Amino acid sequence: MDNIILLILGMAGVTYIPRLLPFFLIGSNKLPERVDAFLKCIPIAALGALIVPGVFNAVPGEPVAVVCGMGFALVIGLWRGGIIIPVIGSVATTYIILLLI
Amino acid sequence: MSNDIKDALKGGFPIFIGYVPPAIAFGILSKSCDITLLESFLFSAVVFAGASQFIALNLLMTGMGPGGIILTTFLVNFRHFLMSAYLSTRIGKIAKRYVFLMAFGVTDEVFSVLSFSKKELTKTFVFILQLSAYSGWVIGTLTGYIMGGFLPDILTKSMGIALYSLLLAILLPELRTSAKAVCLVIASGILNTILVKINILPNGWNIIVCILTIAFVGSFFISRDPEETIQGEKIHG
Numbered sequence: 001m002d003n004i005i006l007l008i009l010g011m012a013g014v015t016y017i018p019r020l021l022p023f024f025l026i027g028s029n030k031l032p033e034r035v036d037a038f039l040k041c042i043p044i045a046a047l048g049a050l051i052v053p054g055v056f057n058a059v060p061g062e063p064v065a066v067v068c069g070m071g072f073a074l075v076i077g078l079w080r081g082g083i084i085i086p087v088i089g090s091v092a093t094t095y096i097i098l099l100l101i
Numbered sequence: 102m103s104n105d106i107k108d109a110l111k112g113g114f115p116i117f118i119g120y121v122p123p124a125i126a127f128g129i130l131s132k133s134c135d136i137t138l139l140e141s142f143l144f145s146a147v148v149f150a151g152a153s154q155f156i157a158l159n160l161l162m163t164g165m166g167p168g169g170i171i172l173t174t175f176l177v178n179f180r181h182f183l184m185s186a187y188l189s190t191r192i193g194k195i196a197k198r199y200v201f202l203m204a205f206g207v208t209d210e211v212f213s214v215l216s217f218s219k220k221e222l223t224k225t226f227v228f229i230l231q232l233s234a235y236s237g238w239v240i241g242t243l244t245g246y247i248m249g250g251f252l253p254d255i256l257t258k259s260m261g262i263a264l265y266s267l268l269l270a271i272l273l274p275e276l277r278t279s280a281k282a283v284c285l286v287i288a289s290g291i292l293n294t295i296l297v298k299i300n301i302l303p304n305g306w307n308i309i310v311c312i313l314t315i316a317f318v319g320s321f322f323i324s325r326d327p328e329e330t331i332q333g334e335k336i337h338g
Contacts, residue, residue, distance in 0.1 A: 004140045007167040011157060012147045014175035020204035022186035023197075031190075034320060041319030042187040042312060043216035044282050046180075047272050048289025049311040050209055053297055055265040059258050066262060073266035077273040083214075087115035090266035095259035 059094060064101060069094035105225040112214035113233025115270075119210065119263035120151075120237035121244075125252070127154055128245025134158050138246050145242035149205065149235060153177040156304065177305035183312050184212040188222075191215070195224050206231030210264060217271045281322050289315040 031039070059065045072093040073086040124145060131141040136158075144154050153174045160170045185207050195203070203224075211234050215222060250257065275282045289311055296307035 008143050010171040011174040015150045015178045018182035019185050019207040023189045023200045026189040037320035037323045038316050039187050041316035044285045045289050045312045045315035048286035049293035049308045051268050052290030053294040058261045058265050069262040073269050077270045083270045086270040087266045090262050091259050094262045098255045
């Protein structure tokens, strides 16, 4: 086996184990209220950080296109909800803006 | 089609769209780093972790040995530990044996769609969602390696917005109904921006510190009033 394959296996292991372990550490045990509340806040805490500041560089060097694309997703998402239309629409909006500028 | 399948495809399709362009870029980059097609495929098919694969290629080019690259990968991907910790509280009825496969597919975007889904997480829903994400990543990698950048440049650039508009679209229903959620999301974005600017933590740890801090603060808000939760779901007990 060459080095790259070993590297891939090593990377796979250290990626997979942290993804797997919590399911066994936490499992179906009843958690203290405090811990439960903490875990319930993880999604909202993660989403903010997953979006900002990365979004500003979503289309490198094109902040106007980012603002318009995300603006479209925001407006449609607030107005109609859903996922597919805001996402496809944001890509289309960004595409049009990039064609125009 | 059952609702589970339909809902999974609704969430999975945008992830697919969002994963293909960076996966194509990974395929192209790995070819230019003298990685074989099989190895490039295995990176995406076996590791299945976006940013860390690019970082690994960069480090390979700088001549770093496998030990250093594996350690970096561990640090970069450790945030998924927190995401799985949350998901473990939501998969009550899914049999343990499926968890081994499910854990493999816990990416940022899959986690995001799952965690903001109000319905019960069934294995059909989870696996179809993960398969959409996985197929986008693997197919994109192979296509990029074999065909190069065949998509028009402007289209590829535009598709860079997809993962962010996906996350925003997932969040909006929550933000509409909860002022606390709005505050926590903004605080999380600001804290992460500050941490990224200060740039003292190892790669991938800004977001971990951010999640720990904001979730800790948030837990005070919701524990005071057990009827009201950030997730829109009742706290048990």
